[in-house]
Amino acid sequence: MQRRALGSTGLKVSRLGLGTMTWGRDTDEHEARDQLIAFAEAGGTLIDTAAGYGDGASEQLIGSLLGDVVSRDEVVLATKAGISRRTGERVTDTSRGHLLTSLDASLRRLKVDHVDLWQVHVWTDDTPVEETLTALDFAVSSGRASYVGISNYTGWQTAQAATWQRAVPGRATLASTQVEYSLVNRHVEHEVLPAAEALGLGVLPWSPLGRGVLTGKYRGGTPSDSRAASQHFAGFVTPYLDERGRAIVEGVARAAEGLGWTPLEVALVWVRDRPGVTAPVVGARTAVQLHGALGVEELSLPVEIVEALDDVSGD
DSSP states (O other): OOEEEOTTSSOEEESSEEEOTTBTTTBOHHHHHHHHHHHHHTTOOEEEOOTTGGGGHHHHHHHHHBTTTBOGGGSEEEEEESEEOTTSSOEEOOOHHHHHHHHHHHHHHHTOSOEEEEEEOOOOSSSOHHHHHHHHHHHHHTTSEEEEEEESOOHHHHHHHHHHHHHSTTSOOEEEEEEEOBTTBOGGGTTHHHHHHHHTOEEEEEOTTGGGGGGTTTTTSOOTTSGGGSTTTHHHHGGGSSHHHHHHHHHHHHHHHHHTOOHHHHHHHHHHTSTTBOOOEEEOSSHHHHHHHHTTTTOOOOHHHHHHHHHHHOO
């Protein structure tokens, strides 16, 4: 698998990332092991997790597999802090104290002394951004993180954070931003992507398959084993099962039929090769699902298909 520089840094990552949001909950140890083996054998290096995924279960599972399935030195390990669901409700906290405590807990679960990329999972209005960013500075200066980034920031939030970090020598400059980006959600093209390009941030799209909708699995209804049929994921998927979403999915399906590809391959290659994108983060529940994504390495979309998909999915 080809590698790309993460923004303007010297860090190189595979141009597909392995998402682990379901690990430790919907994806058990055996499936996770199979996914990690397949990902590594395909040349993948970027593994993305978060303290809030399964309240640490994802990190704990990764920690049990690192060194056994794949060497620590062969992966780019990324995690996030700032979101918790330990109370049963979604709680956000980007105070310096909480973030650093969360990072130390992540390192213990992952069984490592540092992560390659540490990201603030979300923006909050409760904590001044300059306080949040001092946590990133300390993470780098103390050796807990090699690079730092942000996640789910708007365009102006991205610009403010990145500019603040560049304003004074010695601060940890931002390497990346992780945002939702797919054919059914192109909002980041208006402000986030231009800000990232101007300030040297790599872009790591999450849900590049439109929360699974762009695979075409919902064209004939809702499969019983799909996320849309899951109690804790249904509300996550259904916003894209509207009229606009269906039109985009049909466009992707037509393109796939003409190319002899799968809809998944069309949708994933489209976002992988968008300007500014470093690596889409692909989260699969099973190793079989992941194999479908790992087969896109040699694929590229014809210009005419890209233009047609832009037309059907544009705002």
